[in-house]
Amino acid sequence: MVVQALLLGILAGFAMWDGRVAGQTMFERPLVTGPIVGLILGDLQTGIIMGASVELVMMGIAGIGASTPPDVVSGGILSTAFAILSGLDTGTAVALALPVATLGQLLGIFDRTVNLFFARIADKGAEEGDPSKVTFALWGGAAVFWITSFLVVFLGVLLGSAVIEDFVNWLPDFILHGFEVASGMLPALGIAILMNLIFDKTNAAYFFVGFVLTALLGMTTTGVAIVGAVIAYVIYQTTKRHQAELASVTVAPTHESDDLDGEL
Amino acid sequence: MGKTDEPLKEGGIITEGDLRKVFWRSFPLQGSFNYERMQNVGFCYSLLPILKKLYPNKDDMAAALKRHLSFFNTTPQVVTLITGACVAMEEENAQAEREGGSFDMESIAALKAALMGPVAGIGDSFFWGTFRVIAAGVGCGLAAQGSILGAILFLLIFNVPALLARAYGLKLSYKGGVSFIDSMQDSGTVGLLTECAKVLGMCVVGAMVSSMVTFSTPLVITIGDASVELQAIFDQVLPCLLPLALTFGCFGLLKKGVKTTTLMFALIIAGIIGAFFGVL
Numbered sequence: 001m002v003v004q005a006l007l008l009g010i011l012a013g014f015a016m017w018d019g020r021v022a023g024q025t026m027f028e029r030p031l032v033t034g035p036i037v038g039l040i041l042g043d044l045q046t047g048i049i050m051g052a053s054v055e056l057v058m059m060g061i062a063g064i065g066a067s068t069p070p071d072v073v074s075g076g077i078l079s080t081a082f083a084i085l086s087g088l089d090t091g092t093a094v095a096l097a098l099p100v101a102t103l104g105q106l107l108g109i110f111d112r113t114v115n116l117f118f119a120r121i122a123d124k125g126a127e128e129g130d131p132s133k134v135t136f137a138l139w140g141g142a143a144v145f146w147i148t149s150f151l152v153v154f155l156g157v158l159l160g161s162a163v164i165e166d167f168v169n170w171l172p173d174f175i176l177h178g179f180e181v182a183s184g185m186l187p188a189l190g191i192a193i194l195m196n197l198i199f200d201k202t203n204a205a206y207f208f209v210g211f212v213l214t215a216l217l218g219m220t221t222t223g224v225a226i227v228g229a230v231i232a233y234v235i236y237q238t239t240k241r242h243q244a245e246l247a248s249v250t251v252a253p254t255h256e257s258d259d260l261d262g263e264l
Numbered sequence: 265m266g267k268t269d270e271p272l273k274e275g276g277i278i279t280e281g282d283l284r285k286v287f288w289r290s291f292p293l294q295g296s297f298n299y300e301r302m303q304n305v306g307f308c309y310s311l312l313p314i315l316k317k318l319y320p321n322k323d324d325m326a327a328a329l330k331r332h333l334s335f336f337n338t339t340p341q342v343v344t345l346i347t348g349a350c351v352a353m354e355e356e357n358a359q360a361e362r363e364g365g366s367f368d369m370e371s372i373a374a375l376k377a378a379l380m381g382p383v384a385g386i387g388d389s390f391f392w393g394t395f396r397v398i399a400a401g402v403g404c405g406l407a408a409q410g411s412i413l414g415a416i417l418f419l420l421i422f423n424v425p426a427l428l429a430r431a432y433g434l435k436l437s438y439k440g441g442v443s444f445i446d447s448m449q450d451s452g453t454v455g456l457l458t459e460c461a462k463v464l465g466m467c468v469v470g471a472m473v474s475s476m477v478t479f480s481t482p483l484v485i486t487i488g489d490a491s492v493e494l495q496a497i498f499d500q501v502l503p504c505l506l507p508l509a510l511t512f513g514c515f516g517l518l519k520k521g522v523k524t525t526t527l528m529f530a531l532i533i534a535g536i537i538g539a540f541f542g543v544l
Binding site: 019020021022023024025026027029031032034035044045048049051052053055056059060061070095098102111112113115116118119122123125126127128129130131134135137138139140141142145174175177178179180181182183184185186187188189191192193194195196197198199200202203204206207208209210211212213214215216219220221222224225227228229231232233235236239240243 | 290291292293294295296297298299300301304305306308309312315316322323324325326329330333340341388389392393394396397398399400401402403404405406407408410411412414415418419422423426430452456457459460461462463464465466467468469470471472473474475476477478479502503504507508510511512513514515517518519524525527528529531532534535536537538539540544
């Protein structure tokens with residue numbers, strides 16, 4: 001148990017580092033940590049399913065701009081671990097992910113405040129023209145992130161799983177069923193947050209293309225992604241051709257930016 | 265790729281190898297994220313090999329470190345668009361100083377301040393708004409059926425474009441400097457690509473509503489002898505009508521400025537109340 005808790009804590013430390021020092025490769029997301037938790041605890045299948053369910057609920061949570069979002073690392077890892085260790089059903093475990101992530105968010109705020117200390121050290125290095133202090137400041141801050149994330153998950157698994165099991169057994173049935181219902185509804189919020197990022201009048205219609213293809217014609221999301229890519233490609237080509245025609249009517253076309261097309 | 269020890273620009277100082285170091289150092293951008301100046305330490309850290317090479321003198325180094333420890337915040341996946349332009353300007357600055365001239369150092373700070381907003385705008389809509397949506401849509405769909413491919417495809421769909429943007433962003437913005445980013449914005453290509461990416465994102469988001477939101481009612485209405493399942497009526501009108509309504513409900517509330525966490529806990533409470541009365 002201690003070994004498993006240690007391993008999960010280490011996983012949490014490196015998952016936290018994904019967004020901190022690995023340039024945000026999405027390794028931190030529950031969809032990826034879920035299967036790894038499953039491997040550590042010897043139940044890959046539950047890990048995969050839990051990862052997908054927690055990802056759906058937390059899909060909208062993204063660290064955009066200056067805000068500190070609920071912590072997807074501890075929320076994803078701990079809820080998946082509880083699902084396996086305490087034998088919770090998916091709905092209940094997913095609902096647990098949210099309070100855990102909120103607690104993780106508080107620690108995230110703590111980390112970012114403590115890091116002011118390291119920013120001061122970097123400033124001191126700048127005064128003295130000493131770049132090694134900047135390096136120290138960077139890895140010092142990164143260490144704080146790693147350690148807090150490790151501790152939350154390590155202690156959470158060690159102390160939490162028995163408590164959670166008792167607590168869930170004590171809860172009345174309608175609340176557990178309520179969690180189940182809520183875990184089905186919560187992806188709607190995640191999707192709404194995504195819509196908030198990209199929805200505008202010009203592309204609203206395409207939402208219904210995706211909706212109808214799946215709801216009425218039973219297509220998979222992968223299929224819809226391919227159809228969407230085809231539509232996007234056609235729009236790109238038509239607009240480009242249109243622009244070129246316009247340009248050739250008025251002035252000679254300028255090709256200075258064409259070499260970027262394939263790369264961006 | 266040319267030799268790593270030759271300067272990339274005629275009469276320049278920076279080599280391919282130097283840029284490669286900057287590339288690897290662009291990853292830990294948020295390592296020391298703090299509330300006062302956000303990613304400032306990480307950004308400065310990514311430039312250290314360049315600054316060490318350009319400014320052997322302590323005073324110059326101190327000034328350069330101060331410049332790059334100012335407030336900084338942008339989308340991590342596209343930060344190199346700014347880093348490359350900064351490398352180019354620092355190089356010009358160092359060359360000007362060696363030739364006895366002077367360079368407007370404030371322009372470097374101004375450049376960073378002017379670029380981080382627009383670059384974040386492009387980065388957020390591409391990587392957070394589009395690639396992650398598509399990756400999560402495809403990945404969750406597969407993982408929900410118990411396939412490990414879900415996680416793998418999720419990582420691939422997101423990271424292949426992210427790494428390409430990071431690598432080419434650094435090269436192109438170093439070569440073209442500030443004018444590269446200006447021309448990128450003026451040409452309209454980025455705007456068009458963003459629009460196209462959003463179209464693809466919207467298709468996947470629409471698909472997610474029906475495939476990933478589970479929201480139905482077990483309610484049965486009994487009138488006299490006849491009993492009608494409410495859900496059957498909804499399904500006749502339009503499959504996934506309730507998930508669609510719920511999503512747009514959440515979207516509307518978000519637009520009105522209701523906080524995400526508030527909505528989250530509201531949905532959990534709604535689920536429990538609904539379960540208690542047997543309507544959900």
